[in-house]
Amino acid sequence: MWRLLLLLAAPWGPGTLAGSPPGPAARSLRGSWRLASGNGSVVLSGAVPGCVHTALLRQGLIQDPYYRSNDLAYKWISLDNWTYSRTFKAFDARKWQKVNLVFEGIDTVAQILVNNVTVGRTDNMFNRYSFDITSVIKEDSFIEVRFLSAISYAAQRSRSHRAYRVPPQCPPPVQKGECHVNFIRKEQCSFSWDWGPSFPTQGIWKDVRIEAYNICHLIYFTLTPIYVKSAQQWSLEIESVFDVVSSKPVVGLVTVNIPKLQIQQTYTTELHPGEDRIVLLVNISKSATVQKWWPNGHGNQTGYDMTTTFIMEAGYKIEKFSKAYFRTVELVEEPIPGSPGLSFYFRINGHPIFIKGSNWIPADSFQDRVSSDVLKIILQSTVDANMNALRVWGGGVYEQDEFYDICDELGIMIWQDFMFACALYPTDQNFLKSVRAEITHQVKRLKSHPSIILWSGNNENEAAIAGNWFFIPHAEMKVYFKDYVTLYVKNIQEIVLAEDKSRPYITSSPTNGMESVKEGWISQNPYDTHYGDTHFYDYLSDCWDWTVYPKTRFASEYGFQSWPSFSTLEKVSSTEDWSFTSNFSFHRQHHASGNDQMLHQAGLHFKLPQNTDPLQLFKDTIYLTQVMQAQCIKAETEFYRRSQSEIINGEGHTMGALYWQLNDIWQAPSWASLEYGGKWKMLHYFAQRFFAPLLPVGHEDKGVLFIYGVSDLHSDSELTLKVSLYQWDSTAPVCTLAKEGVIVKAGSAAPIYKEPVNDLLKRCGNCTRQSCVVTFYFVGKGELYSPSNYHFLSSLKDAVGLEKAQLSVSTSLSAVGKWGWGWRPQLRYLLLFNISLVWQLNLESEKLDSF
Numbered sequence: 001m002w003r004l005l006l007l008l009a010a011p012w013g014p015g016t017l018a019g020s021p022p023g024p025a026a027r028s029l030r031g032s033w034r035l036a037s038g039n040g041s042v043v044l045s046g047a048v049p050g051c052v053h054t055a056l057l058r059q060g061l062i063q064d065p066y067y068r069s070n071d072l073a074y075k076w077i078s079l080d081n082w083t084y085s086r087t088f089k090a091f092d093a094r095k096w097q098k099v100n101l102v103f104e105g106i107d108t109v110a111q112i113l114v115n116n117v118t119v120g121r122t123d124n125m126f127n128r129y130s131f132d133i134t135s136v137i138k139e140d141s142f143i144e145v146r147f148l149s150a151i152s153y154a155a156q157r158s159r160s161h162r163a164y165r166v167p168p169q170c171p172p173p174v175q176k177g178e179c180h181v182n183f184i185r186k187e188q189c190s191f192s193w194d195w196g197p198s199f200p201t202q203g204i205w206k207d208v209r210i211e212a213y214n215i216c217h218l219i220y221f222t223l224t225p226i227y228v229k230s231a232q233q234w235s236l237e238i239e240s241v242f243d244v245v246s247s248k249p250v251v252g253l254v255t256v257n258i259p260k261l262q263i264q265q266t267y268t269t270e271l272h273p274g275e276d277r278i279v280l281l282v283n284i285s286k287s288a289t290v291q292k293w294w295p296n297g298h299g300n301q302t303g304y305d306m307t308t309t310f311i312m313e314a315g316y317k318i319e320k321f322s323k324a325y326f327r328t329v330e331l332v333e334e335p336i337p338g339s340p341g342l343s344f345y346f347r348i349n350g351h352p353i354f355i356k357g358s359n360w361i362p363a364d365s366f367q368d369r370v371s372s373d374v375l376k377i378i379l380q381s382t383v384d385a386n387m388n389a390l391r392v393w394g395g396g397v398y399e400q401d402e403f404y405d406i407c408d409e410l411g412i413m414i415w416q417d418f419m420f421a422c423a424l425y426p427t428d429q430n431f432l433k434s435v436r437a438e439i440t441h442q443v444k445r446l447k448s449h450p451s452i453i454l455w456s457g458n459n460e461n462e463a464a465i466a467g468n469w470f471f472i473p474h475a476e477m478k479v480y481f482k483d484y485v486t487l488y489v490k491n492i493q494e495i496v497l498a499e500d501k502s503r504p505y506i507t508s509s510p511t512n513g514m515e516s517v518k519e520g521w522i523s524q525n526p527y528d529t530h531y532g533d534t535h536f537y538d539y540l541s542d543c544w545d546w547t548v549y550p551k552t553r554f555a556s557e558y559g560f561q562s563w564p565s566f567s568t569l570e571k572v573s574s575t576e577d578w579s580f581t582s583n584f585s586f587h588r589q590h591h592a593s594g595n596d597q598m599l600h601q602a603g604l605h606f607k608l609p610q611n612t613d614p615l616q617l618f619k620d621t622i623y624l625t626q627v628m629q630a631q632c633i634k635a636e637t638e639f640y641r642r643s644q645s646e647i648i649n650g651e652g653h654t655m656g657a658l659y660w661q662l663n664d665i666w667q668a669p670s671w672a673s674l675e676y677g678g679k680w681k682m683l684h685y686f687a688q689r690f691f692a693p694l695l696p697v698g699h700e701d702k703g704v705l706f707i708y709g710v711s712d713l714h715s716d717s718e719l720t721l722k723v724s725l726y727q728w729d730s731t732a733p734v735c736t737l738a739k740e741g742v743i744v745k746a747g748s749a750a751p752i753y754k755e756p757v758n759d760l761l762k763r764c765g766n767c768t769r770q771s772c773v774v775t776f777y778f779v780g781k782g783e784l785y786s787p788s789n790y791h792f793l794s795s796l797k798d799a800v801g802l803e804k805a806q807l808s809v810s811t812s813l814s815a816v817g818k819w820g821w822g823w824r825p826q827l828r829y830l831l832l833f834n835i836s837l838v839w840q841l842n843l844e845s846e847k848l849d850s851f
């Protein structure tokens, strides 16, 4: 009988078969809604998906919320309770067994009414909500979404949590934010962060639609590749979750087609009333060559087009088009000879990989402005800078589907935090119920992406308890330990393990991994260099001095601030703001003493700007903070990269460097290497070089210059190392030494050159530490080469002979890039040409007289 149905299916196309009940119908509710403030005094039209702030902006009712201190001026928006409403024509409800109102994302606390009947309530921005409206829908229907201010809700929840406090109460005053964000399941940084403003948005931030169906409806469809090592065989697990509305079991056929792997398999299946799922295991024939998905720099990101067709009883047909990817991931925590503790590194497709990249924060305070183009520009910039990974940090949002699609395509591995950061959290039943739904939904939504290599419970909450950040009296600590385990182990971990066995889960970042588990999930010192990952910040020590950095297993956060360029700031400021000590400059700085720290750090090695023209002084200062940041993070990252293969005093085997942070949420000083809008700071240009697959890295230890060969390549390289000394006032080297036949092993870092600096200077005649700089690079056969790198022999403020560079940059729009930002390749080429010289630090010296 089922075979017959299969034959009948073709002529009528997707959806239904002749004489059978209609397939599912969907009506989008995207578009323009009526938006009203709490007392009705402000009424406007608001786009969905969208939020109140962007609606007001589009209607010209407010200025750019990022302009000057508008974040403070517009606090009233988030304190009000807004209502979205609209009418819509529905389907003939009698034709359908079930009609649902589906919100892919709603921000955040709302009561939903359809035809004046409350059909549901929401309290979690990260959940997907589906409300049964079968009995209330009419042909002409009216929907209302009545929001409650997230600020009021969070305060209310905190007040009603009487048994004990759940800190922190409020962010530090310098952040000018809102309180109790840990009581609401909403983007945690929307109440302010140390790099971002407080804009607690309200709105329908993702798709909303009506879905009507009979018999059954597909809710989730996920793919998981499985590799059985002993059999050397791939299989693909296909999981489909259905809402079955038929009162009896529903039988059907599922056909899976992957043409390039010669797969066409049909399975019989049976679904039971209620929520039910089908799990199929498709074995890939050993004779088919499976091309794996590799991270950027390690191979291709092959994906296979695949069609899955469900033909259910009564001719109900559902077709799913997807891409199947094949890759394995292991987080390796095992003893290392000569070192106490355990390793912490990722093996992708059985291959150990050094993780290079940065930390991702939300690209805008208003998610509806994070367009496809915004994502593409930022993500392309990561691979352009030789990164292979990003950590989606736990104080933001689980990113939109397209973010992960692009990462899949570009080979960007994702360390995915769950959205909990820098706080303790309640664990009452309502909160846990909401979190459980959130985690289940997000894991199901995201688990098919090969780019995601790790789930991580939270950002810094293990450290917050271990280090008692919130000054909790010792005697009261027990309850917080218990809450921590309840949330991240008994709930989140349990769900992750049930939903997704294909990738590792760690409870926190930083954590000691298995050692934290052993110590009851909270280590005495989650920053232990012998275990897990670390976060490291030190703004006062000299950042050029590598001995200040932790020789960690994995550096998942580290960084220094800088100011975004004047052209970026100009858009949100006015003339009186353009000084380092203006109210504006204090207002945009959300990290206590941040501006002083930048000047302190810059002052260690550079002459601080002294131009008498105030505007030029401001521009020079901005510029110098970027030079300082780039140089500091270069020093730190190179330290981590060169520490990958060695153990010194029991420490080392560093296998990851993710600096804080990649992108910006607005135009302000921060740790980012990309400005709001996507412009590269100097750090990003540096990153392209310090993350190069093949790199010579220099450092000095007790007066001896060492050069390490660092390689992320899959095969050993035979190279010539060229070491030159240049005087600051000349582009011709004083002397060059070529060391031939240097072997740099695949995936390793090892010293390949060693010479006391005094000997080097003597050998080179006219050089002193102040007058010369060392540069070095690799050349090999064919295309094989590294960028040139350098080592400073003195502070730049003591350098003798530095001259104005007199360089100019011209741009052209002629080269159109993959996604249309045509000016970039050429501009980058020119800039790279310039910064390939050590004299890059003098690039703008005509503007920076005191440099």
Ligand code: BMA
Residues within 6 Å of the ligand: 193, 194, 195, 395, 421, 422, 459, 460, 535, 557, 660, 671
């Ligand atoms: C880390 C992050 C963020 C923060 C950054 C800079 O600890 O997790 O919370 O923005 O430091 O302070």
